[in-house]
Amino acid sequence: MTLQETVKTEYSVSTTHKLIIGDVRRVLNDSDLIPNQSVDLIITSPPYGLGKNYGGKIKDKFEIDEWLILMDIVASQARRILTSNGSFFLNVSPIPERKTKEIIPLDSYAYFKFKEHGFYLRNKIIWHFHNMQNCMKRLSGRWEAILWFVKDINNYIFNLDAIRVPYLTNDKRIKGVGCNPTDVWYFDRVNNMTKNKHNINHPCVFPEGMIERIVKMSSNPGDTILDPFVGSGTTMRVAKILGRNSIGIEINPKYATLVSKRIEPENPTIFGRCHFEIINYTK
Numbered sequence: 001m002t003l004q005e006t007v008k009t010e011y012s013v014s015t016t017h018k019l020i021i022g023d024v025r026r027v028l029n030d031s032d033l034i035p036n037q038s039v040d041l042i043i044t045s046p047p048y049g050l051g052k053n054y055g056g057k058i059k060d061k062f063e064i065d066e067w068l069i070l071m072d073i074v075a076s077q078a079r080r081i082l083t084s085n086g087s088f089f090l091n092v093s094p095i096p097e098r099k100t101k102e103i104i105p106l107d108s109y110a111y112f113k114f115k116e117h118g119f120y121l122r123n124k125i126i127w128h129f130h131n132m133q134n135c136m137k138r139l140s141g142r143w144e145a146i147l148w149f150v151k152d153i154n155n156y157i158f159n160l161d162a163i164r165v166p167y168l169t170n171d172k173r174i175k176g177v178g179c180n181p182t183d184v185w186y187f188d189r190v191n192n193m194t195k196n197k198h199n200i201n202h203p204c205v206f207p208e209g210m211i212e213r214i215v216k217m218s219s220n221p222g223d224t225i226l227d228p229f230v231g232s233g234t235t236m237r238v239a240k241i242l243g244r245n246s247i248g249i250e251i252n253p254k255y256a257t258l259v260s261k262r263i264e265p266e267n268p269t270i271f272g273r274c275h276f277e278i279i280n281y282t283k
């Protein structure tokens, strides 16, 4: 492992959060840095090759073959680092091909890639939202997929009671804690066309409520959650709020300050005490 620089911030520790600045293709291969079976849950949204501006020298323009090579590395290393009852939530969108504008179902490609590495699909969750651009030559896109993969189809965490939602009826005779939220989820996008303006300087921030549901459903307090394309650090922030440890990997060093600000390690009164570390893995 080449650790050029390690910045440590120590507080009275209850959870631990590591932000690794580097290319996921190198970082995930380092079994000293992320040992076998050391991660309970992975949640992520990789670049889709749509030409988004992630800043710096990052090229978000690639063909499907290149994207599949990236997914191959991520899936094979995920298999190595996940615990035997671990889950992987992969958020991907249907994308228009750059030249023809044909719609490419990235989730279908991802499914077959993860199957090659022995994962089972437990649900394909449809993340539905409004207020995106309107298309003139096809139906406007209003969903992305979240593929829930498990390592072992007979052994995985599913805390249904932690994520129940109110019943869709006023019938007072129905008592209980609420119903299964189903596999169609509505969450407003953070970078929404008409509302929810915010000051998080990143082009594709996860809605916190959506990550909260996944974290509660598929992990327990004290578990370790990894986001290999962590961006602005939403997964790490939610992990901290819910008492889980986290690891984030991000290629662009410019997001380190943003992640650190969103985790608020220096503010133990809001989300609990934590140990926060930034590891520079770029050299």
Ligand SMILES: C[S@@+](CC[C@H](N)C(=O)[O-])C[C@H]1O[C@@H](n2cnc3c(N)ncnc32)[C@H](O)[C@@H]1O
Pocket (backbone or CB within 6 Å): 022, 023, 024, 025, 044, 045, 046, 047, 054, 058, 202, 204, 205, 206, 228, 229, 230, 231, 232, 233, 234, 235, 249, 250, 251, 252
């Ligand atoms: C879709 S965004 C994730 C945003 C995140 N869900 C959030 O809430 O902010 C993908 C992120 O992956 C980063 N990235 C792209 N290629 C990478 C690579 N090879 N290794 C690590 N990070 C990479 C980009 O800089 C970008 O911040």
